[in-house]
Structures are given as C-alpha cells and as structure tokens.
Amino acid sequence: MDDTITTILKRRSIRKFTDLPVELEKITRLLEAAMAAPTAMNGQPWEFVVITERKVMDKFRSTLMFAKMNAPAAICVLGSSRRQKNKTGDKFWVQDCSAATENILLAATALGLGSVWVGIHPVTLFKRQVSEILNLPEGVTPLNLIYIGYPAEEKEPRTQYDDNRIQWGPFPASQQAKSNGLKPGDGLIFSKGDHDDH
Numbered sequence: 001m002d003d004t005i006t007t008i009l010k011r012r013s014i015r016k017f018t019d020l021p022v023e024l025e026k027i028t029r030l031l032e033a034a035m036a037a038p039t040a041m042n043g044q045p046w047e048f049v050v051i052t053e054r055k056v057m058d059k060f061r062s063t064l065m066f067a068k069m070n071a072p073a074a075i076c077v078l079g080s081s082r083r084q085k086n087k088t089g090d091k092f093w094v095q096d097c098s099a100a101t102e103n104i105l106l107a108a109t110a111l112g113l114g115s116v117w118v119g120i121h122p123v124t125l126f127k128r129q130v131s132e133i134l135n136l137p138e139g140v141t142p143l144n145l146i147y148i149g150y151p152a153e154e155k156e157p158r159t160q161y162d163d164n165r166i167q168w169g170p171f172p173a174s175q176q177a178k179s180n181g182l183k184p185g186d187g188l189i190f191s192k193g194d195h196d197d198h
C-alpha cells in the first residue's frame with residue numbers, strides 16, 4: 001500500500017507518553033508539514049506556539065479539563081488575523097488551521113511520535129485558559145493543543161469506513177429537502193459581517 005495511506009491509517013490518538021523529550025529537529029519537521037497544508041486563497045491564517053517547558057505543560061494539565069495527558073511537548077495552532085495574507089482567513093481560518101493540524105498529526109505518526117488533538121476553539125472557557133497560560137497577543141485564537149511525545153501505548157491502525165455514510169451520485173429526487181435554506185445574498189462569497197472573531 002502507498003506509504004501515505006499507511007500513515008493515515010496508523011494515525012491514532014495517543015494519550016500515554018514516555019518521558020523522552022521530542023527532538024527540536026522533529027518538531028521543526030512537524031511545523032514544516034503544518035505549513036505545507038492548503039489554505040483558502042493561500043491566506044495562511046495561522047501561527048504556531050511550541051511548548052516544551054515542563055512548567056507550562058503542567059499548567060495545561062492542571063487547568064484544562066481535557067488536557068491531562070503526560071505529553072512532554074505541545075503545539076498550539078493559532079488562527080491568526082494579524083499574520084494572514086488576505087481577508088479570506090476571516091471566513092476559513094478553522095478549516096485552514098485544521099488542515100495544518102491534520103498534517104502535524106500525520107507527520108508525527110510518520111516520525112514515530114504519538115499525538116492527540118485537544119480541542120480548544122470554539123469553547124470560550126478553554127480559549128481564555130489557553131490565552132492566559134500562553135500570554136497570547138491580540139489577533140490570534142487558539143484552535144487546539146496538539147500533544148506530542150513518544151508513545152507509551154499501541155493502537156491498531158484502522159479506518160472507520162462505513163457504507164452508510166456514502167451516497168454515490170445525487171440523492172433520489174424524492175429525498176430532496178423542501179428548501180435549501182438559502183436567503184438572498186447568501187451566495188456571496190464575502191458578505192458583510194460574515195466572519196469569525198479571531
């Protein structure tokens with residue numbers, strides 16, 4: 001099988017880590033993978049915070065409800081209105097930063113590292129907690145924390161493929177919704193006020 005597909009199936013959420021630190025060269029490779037991701041109109045509305053300090057990791061663990069895992073390092077993916085190359089990021093930053101996140105998870109797997117995506121946006125409390133711990137400046141929003149380290153647990157490669165989730169071709173006309181829910185003006189790519197607050 002193609003190596004890429006193998007890596008995609010091997011990627012699993014790892015929540016138990018050894019004490020081994022992650023080499024800075026490997027973290028740099030992860031960030032290169034992140035910034036190879038596609039973004040809407042190549043807007044690149046992202047920044048990344050790398051955390052390897054034990055004190056800061058401990059602060060995450062003691063503060064954030066779903067971030068208790070013993071990883072030695074984390075990358076916080078930020079939506080960035082201050083660094084984005086154009087206004088497209090106002091609309092698409094979550095998708096753009098999620099594509100970068102998945103690239104980090106896959107690259108980590110390929111490098112023999114374990115990782116898990118800890119969701120932060122859109123939960124206001126989590127965003128405030130991460131912003132305080134990392135002293136985040138104006139113009140950025142934390143999408144997530146990606147915990148990274150050498151795995152201390154093994155998980156089977158797998159897909160969750162399910163035939164019931166797939167419609168080959170259009171749905172039969174009888175199943176069409178009465179209205180598509182669109183209002184006048186919704187077809188505009190950039191309508192006024194239609195942006196997020198990162």
Ligand SMILES: Cc1cc2nc3c(=O)[nH]c(=O)nc-3n(C[C@H](O)[C@H](O)[C@H](O)COP(=O)(O)O)c2cc1C
Pocket residue numbers: 011012013014015066067116117118119
């Ligand atoms: C947006 C998002 C938020 C997530 N948040 C958490 C989290 O806070 N804590 C956690 O342990 N896992 C979190 N996960 C990982 C999921 O629980 C995991 O991907 C899912 O159970 C499927 O398992 P797998 O990653 O091993 O395939 C998150 C995943 C996504 C995509």
